[in-house]
Amino acid sequence: MAAISPKMAEEVSQTAVPTPKSITLVISKFNPNHESSYKFVEFKVPVQKWTTVLDAILYVKQHLDTSIAVRYSCRQASCGSCGMKINGKPSLACYTKISELNSDIVTVEPMSNFPIIRDLAVDFTSLFSNHKKLKPYIIREDSEIVGDAKEFLQTPKDVEEYLQFSYCIKCGLCNSACPTMATDSSFLGPQALTQAYRYVADNRDKGKKERLKMVDESHGIWRCHFAGSCSKVCPKGVDPAMGIQLLRGYLLGFRK
């Protein structure tokens, strides 16, 4: 085995992984079945430049407290499972690097406006039921798989009308940031309203009238006041605020 000269050793040590610094990860812990309120628990976590908040939580789970409840899956902002409040703002834990938070104290809490199952895991029942309520599929009588009908061809321009809205991963960050969701438990929410627009904007869909009727109610589209917070936190560029305003444009007669 070749010996390493002192100079080489110095070069190796310069390119080696830097010693990790530590941050304090503060995790909100709460089990509604056994406790009456949440408590914040602090953990010291070593972090590198690339450590994400999810990595830090999983470090705690692996080494310090196995009982932390957190939902995650893909670790690449595709599944929408790890939404939580990070330093007060709804974000995806797998998509937020500790280094970009510019703070040695990182606090993670469950997303607001969702019932807490335990610790950081929240209940998505109402998000999914509102999503389903607005019929998130193409509605039309005929089908390309029966009769003489051909494929429903679309131009790239037709696709662009709805493409960004179809990027929604149902992470719920928009519903957590929405000021109306903060007080109105019956509000459909930015996620569902945007999905209604996603199908209305699709020229294969014939369900526009039906969907407009569904959102045109007191806890529907009229409760959106265009605060834009949903679009601020959306990690996929869906821009719910835009979708909702474009949808409302039909009801107000600005669009045909």
Added chain:
Amino acid sequence: MERQSNREGVKGMLNPTRYGIERVAYWLQRLTGLGLLFYLIGHVIETSAIVNGKVAWDNMLALTQTTEGHIILILVIGMSAYHTVNGIRVMLGHGGIGVGKPGMPDYPYKAASLNYKQRASIWISIALAIIAMLYGAGVLFGD
């Protein structure tokens, strides 16, 4: 079991600090809307004093000539200016005007609806409200 809803409530709704100038604009719009509603109620009470005769009317009018009365009127001027100009932005936005066009989403996914025209309109609304208040103060407290 009914799970605790964990809603942010009015405190969260009114917290203007986390989501940029658009949320501040929303907060100011609500606040000025409430302020103008209270003013309207006060104004109806004030003008209804006329049914109690000239003395009652003059006494009520004298209240608006005090320093406190002037300050309230200056606030009303600011609230009206902001609520109107920002309200026009919001109304047009509600119709889908000025909120950008759907397109191919590209990393880092900047939301087109939070565009510079929207932000500029918000700052213009705030600036106009300040100018209107300064003008009002000049008229009310001037010679």
